[in-house]
Amino acid sequence: MNHGPLIFLAAFFALAGSWSGFVLAPQLQVGQLQQTNTLGGGATYPQARSGLAQQGLQVYRANGCATCHSQQLRQSGTLCDVVLTDAGTNQPALIAALLTLKCGTVPTEAEQRAVIPANTNLPAAIQTWSEADAKQMLARLPQPVRQGMTKEQADAAAKTLTAAGAKAQIWIVPVGPDLARGWGRRRTVAEDFLFDNPVMPGSQRIGPDLANVGARLPDVSWHLRHLYAPRLTEPASTMPPYRFLFEQRKLGPAASPDALALPAPWAPPPDYGIIPKPEATALAAYLASLRAEAPLFVAPLTLPVASAAPAKPPAP
Amino acid sequence: MNPDATPSPSLLSDAAEPHARPTPAPVWLFVLLFLILYGGMIYFDSHGGSFNPQVYAPYRSLAGLTLYQPPASGPDLARGKAVYENVCGLCHNTDGTGKPNQAPPFAGSEWVLGSLNRMIRIPLLGLSGPIKVKDQEWNLAMPNMGAALSDDDLAAVLTYIRRSWGNQASAITPEQVKAVRAELGNRNQPATVDYLNTIAP
Numbered sequence: 001m002n003h004g005p006l007i008f009l010a011a012f013f014a015l016a017g018s019w020s021g022f023v024l025a026p027q028l029q030v031g032q033l034q035q036t037n038t039l040g041g042g043a044t045y046p047q048a049r050s051g052l053a054q055q056g057l058q059v060y061r062a063n064g065c066a067t068c069h070s071q072q073l074r075q076s077g078t079l080c081d082v083v084l085t086d087a088g089t090n091q092p093a094l095i096a097a098l099l100t101l102k103c104g105t106v107p108t109e110a111e112q113r114a115v116i117p118a119n120t121n122l123p124a125a126i127q128t129w130s131e132a133d134a135k136q137m138l139a140r141l142p143q144p145v146r147q148g149m150t151k152e153q154a155d156a157a158a159k160t161l162t163a164a165g166a167k168a169q170i171w172i173v174p175v176g177p178d179l180a181r182g183w184g185r186r187r188t189v190a191e192d193f194l195f196d197n198p199v200m201p202g203s204q205r206i207g208p209d210l211a212n213v214g215a216r217l218p219d220v221s222w223h224l225r226h227l228y229a230p231r232l233t234e235p236a237s238t239m240p241p242y243r244f245l246f247e248q249r250k251l252g253p254a255a256s257p258d259a260l261a262l263p264a265p266w267a268p269p270p271d272y273g274i275i276p277k278p279e280a281t282a283l284a285a286y287l288a289s290l291r292a293e294a295p296l297f298v299a300p301l302t303l304p305v306a307s308a309a310p311a312k313p314p315a316p
Numbered sequence: 317m318n319p320d321a322t323p324s325p326s327l328l329s330d331a332a333e334p335h336a337r338p339t340p341a342p343v344w345l346f347v348l349l350f351l352i353l354y355g356g357m358i359y360f361d362s363h364g365g366s367f368n369p370q371v372y373a374p375y376r377s378l379a380g381l382t383l384y385q386p387p388a389s390g391p392d393l394a395r396g397k398a399v400y401e402n403v404c405g406l407c408h409n410t411d412g413t414g415k416p417n418q419a420p421p422f423a424g425s426e427w428v429l430g431s432l433n434r435m436i437r438i439p440l441l442g443l444s445g446p447i448k449v450k451d452q453e454w455n456l457a458m459p460n461m462g463a464a465l466s467d468d469d470l471a472a473v474l475t476y477i478r479r480s481w482g483n484q485a486s487a488i489t490p491e492q493v494k495a496v497r498a499e500l501g502n503r504n505q506p507a508t509v510d511y512l513n514t515i516a517p
Contacts, residue, residue: 029369039386043394077374078384151383172386176374189372298370300385 030190039295048195049289056286059279061200063242070202071211073292075187076176078300079113080154085142088165097164098134101146101157113175142169171302184212184292186299192292207239214290221260223284224276229266245280248272396476399469403461404477412481419456420449423481431517432488435474436496439465442506460506467493 038045049057060066087094137143145168146157154170161168174186188211193199217223222233228246230237251259251273259273268274276284295301365371368378375381401410407419414421422428427449428435439462446455462470467490474493478485 025367029367075374080384170387172384187372190369295386297385298372298381300381302386 033190033194035194036191036296039297039300043294045294045296046191046194050285052282052285053289054286055278056282056284056289057196059245059283060286061198063283065210066200066202068202068204068206068239069208069210070205071193071209071290072188072201073178073184073186073209073211074176075174075179075299077174079148079173079175080151081144081147081171081173081302082149082154082157082161083142083144083169083171084137084161084166085169086167087138087141088167090165091138093164094138094161094166095131095134097160097166098137098145099131101160113173113179144171147173172300174299174301178209181208182216183209184215185303186293186295186301188292189296189298191296191298207237210287210290211292212290214288215293218288220284220288223287224280225260225262227280227283228260228274228276229262232262232266242280245283246274246276249275393472393476393479395469396472396474397480399465399473400476403465404473407458412477412483414449417456419458420447420452420454422477423483425449428477429483429485431515432486432492433496433517434512434515435478436470436488436493437500437507437512437515439463439470439474440497440500441503443508444506445508447509457506460504467491467497 035044035046037043137145145161146154149157151170158168158170176187178187179185188201192211193201226233226237226239227242229241230239246260248268249256249272251271256273256275258275260276262268262274293303295303362376363373365375365377371378371381375384407415408422409415409419412422427438427447438458440460441463442458442460444457446453448454462473465473471488471490471493475487477483478488
């Protein structure tokens with residue numbers, strides 16, 4: 001042991017360096033994270049969970065749900081849709097602009113968006129785009145005229161439409177394989193986990209991602225039935241049934257409002273009902289509270305439901 | 317063990333002993349390491365988001381993230397409502413109907429729906445003296461409630477007033493508020509109806 005102090009120093013700096021990088025720096029960066037405002041609406045995000053859902057987080061933790069379910073969505077890119085909202089009065093100029101833009105719907109394979117907006121009755125190939133198609137498009141507004149562009153291209157296209165006297169909006173569309181599976185609308189960010197203690201982002205996806213499951217499946221009774229008999233609600237599910245979160249009770253003269261509605265193979269004997277224990281109710285409330293889809297500065301997006309029907313301005 | 321077995325000659329030979337001699341490290345190794353490090357740094361620089369905690373993949377920089385912010389679509393009525401309920405609602409009532417002997421109504425008021433330049437001056441200067449709103453005479457004093465608000469907040473709340481409770485007038489932008497504020501300069505007397513009528517609509 002000739003170099004004792006040297007080895008000690010080397011080990012010390014190696015550990016101190018990794019501790020600074022993996023613990024100290026992230027703590028300094030997001031350790032003081034506060035609620036923020038959502039884009040546009042100005043609502044505070046995230047909202048604290050209800051007490052029942054808070055308890056459900058601990059049930060989620062105790063049953064090891066995070067072993068098979070992740071809570072982190074990835075996003076591989078962001079695209080822009082140009083949406084025509086108001087045709088204006090100069091229709092010939094607008095049709096000329098639409099023809100120069102070669103408008104049309106081209107959702108490519110690589111796009112992987114969460115929801116492919118319905119753009120019916122329009123030619124898929126932009127080469128066959130004709131004046132009749134342009135007129136058809138003007139009949140139904142708001143209408144996406146070009147999809148899957150970069151921000152610069154979208155700005156240019158919107159400018160062309162605005163120059164023709166029309167009004168165009170640019171919708172921000174996050175894309176990625178996770179979003180294409182319908183698991184969410186945008187990636188998850190640190191703000192989404194602000195009220196989670198502990199944070200359970202998970203590392204394996206034996207089951208689907210749950211970051212946004214409350215928005216996908218808001219029905220609490222669906223979650224209860226799924227926990228009791230996973231293959232009742234999802235025939236291909238590999239999830240084990242969590243029957244110990246429920247109990248079979250003899251029902252009184254009146255039907256219990258809490259009893260699960262179960263079909264034949266899973267149904268309890270007559271006069272009996274499957275009643276969720278408090279743990280099951282809390283877990284289902286927690287699952288229904290998982291929503292990571294608010295548009296934020298760090299993860300911008302345009303929610304189609306919110307802006308699909310902009311308030312009609314008063315007629316001039 | 318077989319005693320007749322003779323050890324192989326190589327085990328006896330001293331010449332086969334391995335030697336550890338200092339050898340110069342090859343230059344190509346250093347070149348390779350340098351190239352790997354250089355490539356890594358370039359990748360890190362373009363994907364690291366400048367260590368900014370607001371920049372998540374797939375965004376590469378704060379400028380790129382800012383580029384993809386959806387443009388503000390129209391006036392921010394939620395913000396205007398919040399400011400209104402904080403500042404104006406106490407006297408003018410949260411539904412814009414005003415309160416007798418406190419403040420005139422906003423809903424359907426010709427001062428709200430009319431000139432934008434005159435309307436912006438009222439919260440900035442305050443208002444005193446008689447004023448006729450919806451065929452009713454009011455003679456009260458309003459302090460300059462809007463002077464302390466930012467241009468954005470004042471524009472939002474005025475737009476909210478012009479767009480709520482059945483009012484349908486044009487929006488007021490922060491730029492218009494800023495321009496009026498600059499025009500007023502250091503004036504600190506409250507506005508009167510005679511003064512407001514001298515302002516071009």
